[in-house]
Amino acid sequence: MNRSQRYTNAQLAQFVVANGGDITEGYICLLRKGRRANPTLQTVQDLAAALEVSPAVFVGGREERLGDEQPRRSFPDKLRRLFRVAHPSDRGPYTPEEVARSISSDGRYGSISSSYIRELLNPPPQPLPNPRLKHLLGLADHFNLADDDGPQAVYFLDDHLAARIDAELDDYAALRDAGxxxxxxxxxxxxxxxxxxxxxxxxxxxxxxxxxxxxxxxxxxxxxxxx
Known part of the structure; x- marks a missing residue:
């Protein structure tokens, strides 16, 4: 697939399906027109694979798709790490109830329930967790992964960046635990x-x-x- 070429909605849908994904021409049309702005994590990954770009590009990350782009760490693994490590020094880890209230409080990222967060943390074997983009943004914002350009949901979509953030989290946790x-x-x-x-x-x-x-x-x- 040539990234410099423009594809019709039908062609892009065909590429996604050929790669094992599931998306319709109509839904791609709605995404392009901005009438849908909250795709699932799987949809983002499927579109990225079809377009031969990094999934991170959809949230302001890198465009280049690396050779080992397939996620090496699952979404639940990354989320569990944030819950375990990313909390202030004067308290223990956040509860799913606290995170749900934080994300849902002002409506920027829609609403999310504590029961759904628990399911994301410890999902059943099948199907795999498939949170929506706004939930990724809300979780990144709550755990203070934001930078000057906004919430760093890239953490969930770019394993290379996630590895660097994890190293910073390790340093933070070591300093916090040492007082x-x-x-x-x-x-x-x-x-x-x-x-x-x-x-x-x-x-x-x-x-x-x-x-x-x-x-x-x-x-x-x-x-x-x-x-």
Whole structure:
């Protein structure tokens, strides 16, 4: 299939069906005219395969389709990881009820029920979970995967980008579990009231602990310090 060529709705539907997908000429027409704007995850993947582009292009991601484009990690696996790791330092993981309320609250991403989120997290063997695009956007927004261009639903459609985000999530979780995020938050609350000298002491103490690995700490008071 030549991506530089324009295809009719009927031709594109034929390509999808030939690749094992299921889509009609009429539905493609509605998508192109903007009269349907909430396709399912499977529809996005089927259209991408037929057009020989990355599924991520439909949510502002890369267009180039790589050789190993077929998803290596399932949608439920990615969603379970977000639930497990992406939560603030002052609380445990979000519940499906909390996520459902967050997504449904202002209507931007439609509505979603907690029972459906539970089904997405732990689906039956068949059929595979097939959430709609607005739900992908809502989940990405809730778990703070957004960037300057909007919610990063690309996480669910691009395994290469997802791997980088997962590495960042691992770093975040390690800092959170070590109490670093809570410590930094408290520092930010008090630092504006400190003198430049006290700030230098704090920085020196933190740097010493990180570089030396010394778990013992005492106040670094020297002559002339307590002035």
């Amino acid at each position: 670093v995020l809570e410590f930094v938050t408290r520092m930010a609350e008090y630092a504006p009231q400190w003198s430049p000298h006290r700030r230098r002491q704090a920085i020196d103490s933190i740097s010493h602990a990180l570089e030396s690995g010394d778990s013992t700490w005492r106040f670094p008071c020297k002559k002339g310090d307590a002035q």
